[in-house]
Amino acid sequence: MSRKTVVLLNTPEGRELVMASCEANGFGFAEFEELVKAQVSHAGDPNRYHMYAAFDDILDRIKAEKN
Incomplete structure (x- = not known):
């Protein structure tokens, strides 16, 4: 596995989970992804x-x- 990969963001289920969490907390997914x-x-x-x-x-x- 690459050290430059965040597994949670590489699966559709993981991305949906993070997107829902960002939305629930008033934070943009694009900004979260940029920070990661x-x-x-x-x-x-x-x-x-x-x-x-x-x-x-x-x-x-x-x-x-x-x-």
Whole structure:
């Protein structure tokens, strides 16, 4: 299995589960997926600064879009 894969998001059932959870919590699935991709792309990186910076950018954009 690839280290760059989130199994839950690779199955239709898993995607539906995550989508329903995002919807129930008022969070967009696309944004969730973007956050997961940022985390996966920095997996194993000893310096988490880049991952946190990516999270900040994504969450700032989400906040700006909601206002």
